[in-house]
Amino acid sequence: MHPLTIGKLAKQADLSVETLRYYERLGLIAPQQRSEAGYRLYEPGIVRRLRFIRRAQALGFSLGEIAELLALSGDPAASAGEVKALTQAKIADIEQRIRDLERMREALAGLAEHCPGHRATTVDCPILGALNGEDQ
């Protein structure tokens, strides 16, 4: 388990080499050192950091937000309150998106319900009618 080259790390983390270099550009990861030829060399612990990134992504955090979380995570003096605040902002954001989607779903379901489907032409389609602004 000595330093990993970027290709080995990519395989371990199930990410592409390009993605790793992209994360480096964003400041999310960095190689521990470079070889004489300029090759990136990573310590094996970086795999954990990449898992952190993936988990946070799955929870809806952007890479920019993940950079903040990683910075807080690396600072033992930082307050957990900041992490909590980021988390609660993300929850609020997600809840807003859910509400928007639910409004759409209800509107669409209401329209689909009254559409006779294959028994009618588009002329009598209430969905198109609504989009055209018929009634209200």
Next chain:
Amino acid sequence: MHPLTIGKLAKQADLSVETLRYYERLGLIAPQQRSEAGYRLYEPGIVRRLRFIRRAQALGFSLGEIAELLALSGDPAASAGEVKALTQAKIADIEQRIRDLERMREALAGLAEHCPGHRATTVDCPILGALNGEDQ
């Protein structure tokens, strides 16, 4: 209410001139004719079509899907079934996104609940702990 130039139409529809030209590139709208100087001239009824586009967007349809809806809408021989199918596919899509967001929200809420906030440092933050893969 004679032919509208693109600037007048933009004002009526509360869209930018650039957006209108963009919609034209996508095939969503077209000027009825061109003036001698090459100016786009729209019949006033185009405003309805733009409202259709905006309503469909608010319901979650992409501009590509809206192009399909408009094509169906303009073809009186087309079946309302196709419109209904597009609508139901969109409902399914939205429901999937809601489910994904709800899973995120619940995971985040569960983490936030156990975070002591400002009373602890990031070392003891269960949110960062979870992202780092502690437990499970």
Next chain:
DNA sequence: CTTGACCCTGTAGTCGACTACAGGGTCTAG
């Protein structure tokens, strides 16, 4: 000592829905 797998940098493309010019031509009010 060569072949092929790896690595480097830097740039550009993808998706969707715009937005912003640059470098022209046209139209209208005073």
Next chain:
DNA sequence: CTAGACCCTGTAGTCGACTACAGGGTCAAG
């Protein structure tokens, strides 16, 4: 007749998260 508001085409930039080269250099196996 001219200033300024309008219009044209064509190209490029924005956001986020990648993805895909091109044109090099490096390394290990046979």
